[in-house]
Amino acid sequence: MDSKTQSLTISEPVSFADYWTLGKPRVVLVMLVCALVGMLMATPAMPSLLSMFYGLLGIGLMSMGAAAFNHVLDRRFDRLMARTRRRPLVRDKLQTWQALLYAWLLTLLGFAVLVSEANVLTALLTAAALVGYAVIYTAFLKHATPQNITIGGLAGAAPPLLGWTAVTGSVxxxxxxxxxxxxxxxxxxxxxxxxxxxxxxxxxxxxxxxxxxxxxxxxxxxxxxxxxxxxxxxxxxxxxxxxxxxxxxxxxxxxxxxxxxxxxxxxxxxxxxxxxxxxxxxxxxxxxxxxxxxxxxxxxxxxxxxx
CATH class of the missing domain: 1.20.120 (Four Helix Bundle (Hemerythrin (Met), subunit A))
Incomplete structure (x- = not known):
């Protein structure tokens, strides 16, 4: 078997699971629970189920988009750590452009959902949290200072606030x-x-x-x-x-x-x-x-x- 044929045999097709992994679903699930608590505690009465659904959908999509950006920005370092060596970009299951396209699609779709179905304040705060996590923390703080998680932790702490504003429109x-x-x-x-x-x-x-x-x-x-x-x-x-x-x-x-x-x-x-x-x-x-x-x-x- 020549090298070209061997390469084709070893290569694995891209699957939905590869894209799903980019979004760090388990981490996002914890964030959504915190956002849901923020929604439910924001008002004495039960918020509209539809408003909660769209709020969680928008926050979830943008959070998964931020996680996908994190995969792209950290791919060089992920190759060096046992904990992250199985990630799709490290295993070359996905190309960088595919991950970036996926990240942008999730982010823009989530932003559009929040603007149209929740409110602009929640969309902007979620976008700020995304920038804080994917850019300020991942691209800069993580590799610049040992206090990276202390400073960058504010972005990860945002979900209950986002849930709160999604149903009230205020902080x-x-x-x-x-x-x-x-x-x-x-x-x-x-x-x-x-x-x-x-x-x-x-x-x-x-x-x-x-x-x-x-x-x-x-x-x-x-x-x-x-x-x-x-x-x-x-x-x-x-x-x-x-x-x-x-x-x-x-x-x-x-x-x-x-x-x-x-x-x-x-x-x-x-x-x-x-x-x-x-x-x-x-x-x-x-x-x-x-x-x-x-x-x-x-x-x-x-x-x-x-x-």
Missing amino acids: SADAILLVLIIFAWTPAHFWALAIYRCEEYRQAGVPMLPVTHGLSFTQLQVWLYSWLTVAASLMPYVTGMVGEIYLCGIVVINIRWLWLNYRVFKLQKTQLMTASKISFWFSIRYILYCFLLLLLDHFLKIYAISG
Whole structure:
């Protein structure tokens, strides 16, 4: 078999799954849950199902577009990391122009949906979050400073605000508070990942905190930001946004959150790698639990008042 025939045999056809992967659907799903909570908490009454559908559709499309841009901008570094070596652009399943076209189509379609079916404010805020993530964070901050995730985390914290504005057309202090929770949570969440993927980031030349400042310093930062997350998570109760049901639930998950991150702070070597991995995966559940508790308290309060 000559080399040309062998190449044709090995080559895999492009599939829908390759394009779907570009959009980081699992990450976007978490974002949409947070956006949905923002929508449902924005008004005392249940928002229109149609307005929520179009709002989530537009936000979801633009978020997947941002993720696809991230794949394009990070493709050179993705080749150097085991965690990202199976991505479609790294495996040459898709060409760069195909990924860019897909990213632009999703972004423009999502923007059009938000402008026509939600409001211009939500479309502009979602576009700003896209630029923050795909350009400011991925193309610049990620490779310029070990504080990349702290500064760039604001874009990833936007979903509840976007959901809020999608149904109200305005920004409120409560919506900003929801953003603050995710913003405070992001460093501990991501640096836990960076600890157990430290050597991969080092090999790829990405200046993540464990690479530039060492594991001990990063462990301390995870621990300190864990407490900042706890403080932010208690603010909805302090401001009267939610009541005792939320408080009881958030105290329970905060105890688990602090314990896991205390282990990240104290453990060394092999135990640290395992502890940081466990902390990272729990952190995803943490933010989901937090927002679901907000939603539960909100609706039980409405039910109590109406009853």
